[in-house]
Structures are given as C-alpha cells and as structure tokens.
Amino acid sequence: MTTLLSIKNLHIGYGGIQAVKGIDIHVEQGELVTLIGANGAGKTTTLKAITGLLKPTAGTIEYDGKNIVGEPTYKIASQGLVLVPEGRGVFPGLTITENLQMGAYSRPRHERASIAEDIEHKFSLFPRLKERAKQTAGTLSGGEQQMLAISRALMARPKLLLLDEPSMGLAPIMVQKIFEVVREVSRRGVTILLIEQNAKLALQVSQRGYVMDGGIVTLSGDSKSLLVDPKVREAYLGEDVAV
Amino acid sequence: MDTFLQQLVNGLTLGCVYAVVALGYTMVYGIVQLINFAHGEVVMIGAMVAFSVITALAGSGMPPLAIVLLSLLAAIPACMLVGYTVERIAYRPLRNAPRLAPLITAIGVSIILQHVALLIWGRNYIAFPQIVRTESYVLTTSVNSATITNIQIAIIVLSVVMMAGLIALIYKTRIGIAMRATSQNAAVAGLMGINVNSVISFTFIIGAGLGAVAGVMVGSYYGIAYYQMGFLLGLKAFSAAVLGGIGNLGGAVLGGLLIGVIEAFGAGYMGDVTNVCTLNQFLPGFAAMCDANSNASLLGSNYKEVYAFVVLILVLRFRPSGLLGERVSDRA
Numbered sequence A: 001m002t003t004l005l006s007i008k009n010l011h012i013g014y015g016g017i018q019a020v021k022g023i024d025i026h027v028e029q030g031e032l033v034t035l036i037g038a039n040g041a042g043k044t045t046t047l048k049a050i051t052g053l054l055k056p057t058a059g060t061i062e063y064d065g066k067n068i069v070g071e072p073t074y075k076i077a078s079q080g081l082v083l084v085p086e087g088r089g090v091f092p093g094l095t096i097t098e099n100l101q102m103g104a105y106s107r108p109r110h111e112r113a114s115i116a117e118d119i120e121h122k123f124s125l126f127p128r129l130k131e132r133a134k135q136t137a138g139t140l141s142g143g144e145q146q147m148l149a150i151s152r153a154l155m156a157r158p159k160l161l162l163l164d165e166p167s168m169g170l171a172p173i174m175v176q177k178i179f180e181v182v183r184e185v186s187r188r189g190v191t192i193l194l195i196e197q198n199a200k201l202a203l204q205v206s207q208r209g210y211v212m213d214g215g216i217v218t219l220s221g222d223s224k225s226l227l228v229d230p231k232v233r234e235a236y237l238g239e240d241v242a243v
Numbered sequence B: 001m002d003t004f005l006q007q008l009v010n011g012l013t014l015g016c017v018y019a020v021v022a023l024g025y026t027m028v029y030g031i032v033q034l035i036n037f038a039h040g041e042v043v044m045i046g047a048m049v050a051f052s053v054i055t056a057l058a059g060s061g062m063p064p065l066a067i068v069l070l071s072l073l074a075a076i077p078a079c080m081l082v083g084y085t086v087e088r089i090a091y092r093p094l095r096n097a098p099r100l101a102p103l104i105t106a107i108g109v110s111i112i113l114q115h116v117a118l119l120i121w122g123r124n125y126i127a128f129p130q131i132v133r134t135e136s137y138v139l140t141t142s143v144n145s146a147t148i149t150n151i152q153i154a155i156i157v158l159s160v161v162m163m164a165g166l167i168a169l170i171y172k173t174r175i176g177i178a179m180r181a182t183s184q185n186a187a188v189a190g191l192m193g194i195n196v197n198s199v200i201s202f203t204f205i206i207g208a209g210l211g212a213v214a215g216v217m218v219g220s221y222y223g224i225a226y227y228q229m230g231f232l233l234g235l236k237a238f239s240a241a242v243l244g245g246i247g248n249l250g251g252a253v254l255g256g257l258l259i260g261v262i263e264a265f266g267a268g269y270m271g272d273v274t275n276v277c278t279l280n281q282f283l284p285g286f287a288a289m290c291d292a293n294s295n296a297s298l299l300g301s302n303y304k305e306v307y308a309f310v311v312l313i314l315v316l317r318f319r320p321s322g323l324l325g326e327r328v329s330d331r332a
C-alpha cells in the first residue's frame, strides 16, 4: 500500500488560540478512513489546513509524496485532493449543471466530452438532480444540495475525497442514502477521509478511524475495534457501558 | 413631440455610455464587494489615450475609421493594464482587511490616477480633432424633426454589442461561470480548482476594457476630454449601478439607461416647466424675474446633473437594494 495522505505533528491556530495541537493522521491509497469527534474538536480546521484554506503553525501535510503546506487551495484541488465542505457550499445562484461543470474545472479542456458524460452519470445516480438540472442550486433541499455537493466533487475525478459531515442536518433516510453513496464511491476506488459526528455509521462504513477531541487525536485504530471500544461507545455512540 | 423624441435619443445615447461604465462597477462589486471608485478614472484614461492617438494620426491621411479603430486598440489595453495593476497592488493586499480600508484606498487610487493624467495631458480641456464628420439623420417627417447622428448610432450599436458580448461571456463560458461561482463563494471556488486571484484580475481587466471603450465614446460624443472628467461620469455610472441593484448586470444596464434618459429629459423639459413666467400664472411672485428675462427658469439645464441623483435617492428610499437588486438569499 502507498500512503496518499500523511499528516505529521500538525498544529493550527486561529490568532493565538490553538485549535489543533499536534495530530498525526495517514490515509493509504484506496482506504476509507473516518475522523470522528465532538463539536469543536478541530475536524473542520484540520480539513481547512489540508486544502490550503488555513496555514498550519507547524507540522507537515504530505499528499501523494510531497509536502503541500503553503500551496494555494486551487493548486491542491487540481492535484485531485477535493473537499466537500461542511454545510455543502453549493453555488446557490448557479444551476445544477453549472455547479457540476465547476466541479470539473481543474480537468483539462480536451476532456470536454468525458466531462459531459460524467455529468450524465451523476444525473443517473441522482435523478432528482437531472429533473432540476437548469434550476439554481439555492432552490434545492438540504439533502439534494448534499447530493449535488458530492457529485460536484466527484466531477473532478478525485484521488482523495474529503467529506466534512455530509450527513449533518439530514433526515434519517437521507443519511442512509448519503452513506450508501460514500460506500459506493469508495468501492469504485476513490480514497476517502470522512469526517462525521454520526460515529456509528461512520465506523461501520470505514476501515480505520481516528477520534479527535480538543485538538488532539485521542484514539485510533480499526473501525471494528473502535466500534466496540468502551470509551468510544460511551462518548460517541451514546451507549451506557457501565455494566 | 419632437423634443420628446430628441431627448429620448440623446438620453439613450448617454445612457448606453453610463450602462457600459456601470457594468464595470457592478462586476467588480459582485466579485469582491468593493466599490472601485477609480473606475471613472479608468474611463478618463481611455478617453485621453484615444485623444493622443487620434491627434497624432489626424494629419496622417489615414481613413478616419481606421484612426478611431486604432485609438480603441490603444485605449483598451492601456486601461486593462491600469485596471489590472490597480487591483494587483492596491486592492489585493487589502482583500481581507476591514471594508473601509479598500474603500479609502479606491478613493486614493482615483486621485492618483487623476494626477497622473494631469501630468501627462495637462490641466486644460482638450478637444478631440473632428476626424469623423457628424451626419444627422431625421427621424420623422415633421419640419423640425428629431435627429440622430452617426456618432450616436455608433455609440448605441457598440454598447449593445459589448453588453451582449459580456452577457455571453458571463453566462456561457467556463471563465464566466467561474466568475459567478467566485462571486457567490470564493473559498469554495478555490476548492474547485479555480484560481480566484486570476478570476478577480480577469474581472477588473474586462471592466476596464469596457471602461476604455466608454471613454472613447464620451470623448467622441462631447468632443472633449479632461483629467477630471472621470469623477462625475464615474459617480453617475456608479449611481446607475446602485439604481439597478449593484452586483446585477441587467440592473447596471437598466440603471444606466434610466440615468441617461432622466438626465436628458431633465435638461430638456425642467427648464420649460419651471419657467418663471409660466410659474407666475399659477403662483404669482415671479413677475419681477419674468420681466427681467422671460426665459429665466428656476431649474434650467444647469441643474441637469441633479435629476439622476434625485431619482436615485427616491428609488433607494423604497427599494434599498435597487430596481433589480438581488434578494439576499441568492448570495452565499
């Protein structure tokens, strides 16, 4: 296995406040890894640093064998490292189709035909998006926007897909659907780092997991063993383990 | 009736110029939420560069149309360079600063550009050599028919072509969609692999290019240019953008045309309506003024600059986001 993403001793602060205090995370090619943790643990902050939206105060982020700290966001994205941001971040005034086209922005122009095919493919996965192809994304429901956000990210044909709480604020049936999609994307060979608060589902779909709390990684390991870990069960699965 | 038609023609001509300039304000505002007060000066520089080219070539025996074309070909890249440079060195470092900082900077840049023009072209009004003969065409069959000149036709046609081109650019091309994406959510645009800085530069460049053409148009229309001409022109075009709803392209066009037409009608009619002798019949007390000058009016055409702003204030009173202003929910 080759390591696609390797984060070492990462520190990130907002002004004087340290939000991430030295974490180590690695993701191997083809893996589906999850990062769980409570509100304010530093998950989104970590993703922002990976994608170049925030500059870390210390540490390295190696992607595909090279340190990407300090590279601008658009260059990182065009190397196939794509984030579906927290809160979806669809372009509300662009149509569904235009949103998908923007997802493929970093692909070369001569791929036009295959970009058009990919759009059709996303439409076949999510018929709701096809029905509303010419409407603006701002008119979609939350769940539909999440489908669009994921589809848009896939338009880039990412090597590493980062998902920041894709199930946030969605109805249970929609949450199921999102997780099915994540599993399917992973099965097709895309490496995924999945941030979730829905720890149970996240640990069920993933192979490995990290637990973050207060800016540090407190636990990590096989998702199967994390699922039965008493500390995880008590703090993140809401189970009463005191027998 | 003919006065009406004539003022409409004049107003639409002027309105086209305002609209083209207003597009520059609104595009930049849409993408970086900055009121680029220096845009009026970019227009002025376009007029000045065109003046220099036309003056230099006027006696060369080249066909007049070729000279005008060359003046555009010089003014457009010159203004694009100014627009690009201003963004790059004055606005970009302040991208994340409090909003007042870039605003004050914009005013500073505008003053600097005026003074650069003052150094190059002097402080006097400069007259455009009349290389293209003005031809008037009558519009109706009556004796004192309203007319439209070849220059007015050229201004209107050129403006419409540019507006159509801009709309095609922004709605149909990849870079145009990227511009709209950036204006809605710049951080996410970056996550899509869009080089946000390039898109912003591109926006300034396109706006400045439009401004250059507008500068050549006003210069040719009035036949004069002046290092401070960008101030009032810019202010009116900015008002046009606000009137239509800043950030909205259709709004800039609508606002520009309205301001042009209001100004023309204000100049054409308000003088008659407020003629002191007419007023005296309804509201005695102007007799002395009327005796002194039967054509004196309270609001003569000297007041023409005022009407556009009065309308602007009235519209904003009832529609603060402008006529076609975006609903807030359209923005990210």
Ligand SMILES: Nc1ncnc2c1ncn2[C@@H]1O[C@H](COP(=O)(O)OP(=O)(O)OP(=O)(O)O)[C@@H](O)[C@H]1O
Residues within 6 Å of the ligand: A014, A017, A019, A037, A038, A039, A040, A041, A042, A043, A044, A045, A046, A086, A197
């Ligand atoms: N822009 C900011 N300025 C200052 N502090 C911030 C900022 N954004 C986040 N923080 C702080 O950094 C810490 C980590 O926040 P972060 O958004 O990374 O958490 P998270 O794990 O993604 O939480 P959630 O599950 O709620 O999304 C929190 O204490 C938060 O208050």
Ligand SMILES: [Mg+2]
Residues within 6 Å of the ligand: A043, A044, A045, A086, A164, A165
């Ligand atoms: Mg978060």
